[in-house]
Amino acid sequence: MEAFDDDKPHILSFNEIKYAAERIEDGIIHTPLCEAKISKYMDYNIYLKCENLQYTGSCAERGIRNYMMAKLDEVSGRGVIVPSNGNMAVATAYHGGILGLPVTVVLPESAPAAHAHRCSEYGADIVLHGNNVEDATNFAKKSAKESQQFLITSDDPLVMAGLGTVGMEIITQLPETDAVIVPVAAGGLLASVLIACKKLKCTCLVYGAECAKVPKMMKALQAGHPIIVPTTPNLAQNLNAAIVGSNAFASLKGRLDRMLVVDESYIAKAIITMLERERLVADGAGVCALAAVMQGLVPELRGKRAVCIISSGNIDSGRLSRTIQRGLGSSGRMLRFAVAVADQPTGLEKLAKTIAEERTVLKSLITEQMWVHSDVSVTWANVVVETANDEHTANFKDRLRELYPLIRFTPDVERHKSSV
Numbered sequence: 001m002e003a004f005d006d007d008k009p010h011i012l013s014f015n016e017i018k019y020a021a022e023r024i025e026d027g028i029i030h031t032p033l034c035e036a037k038i039s040k041y042m043d044y045n046i047y048l049k050c051e052n053l054q055y056t057g058s059c060a061e062r063g064i065r066n067y068m069m070a071k072l073d074e075v076s077g078r079g080v081i082v083p084s085n086g087n088m089a090v091a092t093a094y095h096g097g098i099l100g101l102p103v104t105v106v107l108p109e110s111a112p113a114a115h116a117h118r119c120s121e122y123g124a125d126i127v128l129h130g131n132n133v134e135d136a137t138n139f140a141k142k143s144a145k146e147s148q149q150f151l152i153t154s155d156d157p158l159v160m161a162g163l164g165t166v167g168m169e170i171i172t173q174l175p176e177t178d179a180v181i182v183p184v185a186a187g188g189l190l191a192s193v194l195i196a197c198k199k200l201k202c203t204c205l206v207y208g209a210e211c212a213k214v215p216k217m218m219k220a221l222q223a224g225h226p227i228i229v230p231t232t233p234n235l236a237q238n239l240n241a242a243i244v245g246s247n248a249f250a251s252l253k254g255r256l257d258r259m260l261v262v263d264e265s266y267i268a269k270a271i272i273t274m275l276e277r278e279r280l281v282a283d284g285a286g287v288c289a290l291a292a293v294m295q296g297l298v299p300e301l302r303g304k305r306a307v308c309i310i311s312s313g314n315i316d317s318g319r320l321s322r323t324i325q326r327g328l329g330s331s332g333r334m335l336r337f338a339v340a341v342a343d344q345p346t347g348l349e350k351l352a353k354t355i356a357e358e359r360t361v362l363k364s365l366i367t368e369q370m371w372v373h374s375d376v377s378v379t380w381a382n383v384v385v386e387t388a389n390d391e392h393t394a395n396f397k398d399r400l401r402e403l404y405p406l407i408r409f410t411p412d413v414e415r416h417k418s419s420v
Contacts, residue, residue, distance in 0.1 A: 009250035010157045012192055014199040017164035020066040024162055027065045027095065029054050033173040033307065036290075037277045043302045044293055047177075049170055052282045052313030056094045056118075058087040058238075059166055059189060059311050060154075065095050066162030067152055074150070075101055081149040082106070083140035085133045085238050086115040087285075087312050088154060093124035104149060106136040110233075114316040132231050134242050154188040155245025163189045167196030170307050171204070178304035179205035181260070181289035183311045184217045186241040187248030193309070194252050205301075209260040209292040211236040211267065211284070218259050220244045235267045235284035235323060238312055260298070266291040268326045274310070275324070283315035284323065333387050334363070335396065340378040340406035351381060354403060358396045361386040378406075 031053050036046035051059035064082075068075065079102030082092045089105035096103035103124040107116055108131055116126050129139040137153070144151040152159065166189070170180055180197050182190045187208075194206040210217055213234040220226045226244045234240070270287035273294065274280045289308035292298060298306070315323070328334035341347035348367070355362050364384040387393040400407055 009246040012157060012160050012164065012195055012247065012251040014164075014195055016157065016161040017168060017192060017196050020062075020070075020158070020161035021165045021168055023069040024062055024065040024165065027069070027098075028061050028165075030169060033170060036308070038273060042293075044298075045303065045305045046290070046293060047174060047305060047307045048278065048280075048290070049166060049307055049309045050280065051166060052280065052286050052310050054091075056087075056090045057312055057314040058091060058286075059163060059309070060087040060091040061095065062165050063154065063156075063159035063162035063188065064088065064091040064152065066165075067156060067158040068095055068099055068101060070158050071150065072099065072101075079103060079147075079149045080152050081140050081144050081147070082152040083133060083136035085240060086111055086314055087238050088152070089124075090115060090118050090122075090314065092152060093119040093122035096124065097122040102149075104143070104147075106140040106143070108132050108136045112316045112319060115314065132242070133240060134231070153245070154186045154241075155247045157247060160188040160192045160247065160251070164192030164196045166309060167193035168200065170309075171197055171200040174305065174307065175201070176305050177201065177204055177307055179207065179257075179298075179301050179306045181207045181209055181292055181298070181306060181308050183236075183239060183285055183288040183309060184208040184210040184244075184259075185239045185285065187217055187220075187244040187252065189309070189311060190217070190256070191248040191251035194255055198255065205257045206255075207258045207260055207289075207292070207298065208256060209262055209288045211239055211288060212261045212263050214240055214242075215261050216241060217244050218261050220249055221253075221256070221259055225249070235264050235271070235326070236288055238283060238285035238314070239288060258298075260292040262288055262291045262295055262297070265326075266295040268323055270294055271315075271320075271323050272328065280310070280313070281315065281320070282310050282313045283319075286310045286312040328386060333389065333393065334384065335360075335387055335393055336382075336384045336410040337400070338380055338382050338408050339400065339404045341381050341404070343377055343379045347379060348381065350403075351383070354399065355383075355385060358399055359388075360392070360396055 031050045039046045054061045081104040083106040105119045106127045109128045190208045197204045216229045228243045231240045267284045270291035274282045366382045368380045
């Protein structure tokens, strides 16, 4: 692993956050802090800080707005350039358009087309470069030197100070807050929220949450300094920084109460929970804090008031659709199985009738006979159904086993098919 070398990192102060709150007062939405409906079904008192309800769908607006307002005279002539997976790009394009600033956003080629389209609508110049945000960042740094544009990153002290206003609002809205759980990308949001919350309420616990596939903050804390970790595609793409920022790490080192590493399957479940129970749309990065609670990573917070920051809601329709399917599967609500049915007109009819009687929803049914060599009198049906919950799934499985002696449920389907 390569260590990140920065001899003089900037340690953020509460005063910087307080000044940021004054600068951005009229330029951002003071988002609601609401009690989560799922608290009624859990042992936790969960509250949601809904930054997904910002105009462009993320808390990045706070940091971008503060940067632009603080340096308005300087950047107005030269413009700004920002590398991003999406949230910072859209926020920069939007606020740059409002303030009349030239904006260039650099997105990796893998970024959703919807992000580039929105940035273009706000008047920004779009550059697609590289496979990930690190490639985009390297390109943006080089371009900034050549064009004399101001480079904006999430680790900039002004951006961090703006992000810290989320923490100020949380304690103001809910003074009884016992803990705040913060999604972690490069660490700017976590560090600044920690500083704000600890200043306004010293007993408040602050936890970070990140996807297990890219555990850059956990690795940095273990090593004692930021280190580069491989980035891989996952449901929390907007948290996909390969390394935490040096300023963010210096600001939180030794002060963070806990770091949580969240399994991707729980991120998918949390997105569905937000849709179905909270009636809110959030992306994988945005729900990472809630996913940590759902995974059972914070048993010490049972009975306490815990705020989950829903940091973003920028998820395009196609990705949302795929995530929902993934989440249903992870929750046991999308069941896949292969079953041998009689190769006669009533064979599939009986199966369909069973599916209907058990109140499951048929999503897919494909039959196979030509590849089955064990019994020419049967057809194998590969079926996908949607169920209501784990109990419904278990009851449906029991019913199928009663009726069909030859049946295999995922993950055994592929192994069984290869043996017949």
